[in-house]
Amino acid sequence: MKHQFNVNGMHGQHCVMIITDALSKENVKAKVHLEKHIVEVEYHESEQSIETIKETIEELGYDVS
Secondary structure (H helix, E strand, O other), rough: OOOEEEEEOOOOOOHHHHHHHHHHOOOOOEEEHHHHEEHHHEOOOOOHHHHHHHHHHHHHHOEOO
């Protein structure tokens, strides 16, 4: 499955690395678009849920909608 989140609080490549690393540990592929404040994810429904992915990003200190 693919999903797109609006994520506020991302400011540079360090944020990209933090988010992609955290999600990769959850077996989620992520592509971060800093200028648009968007994180695109690709995941397996049998392993993760949108809510779990959202919580992972929020636990890093970002606002997710």
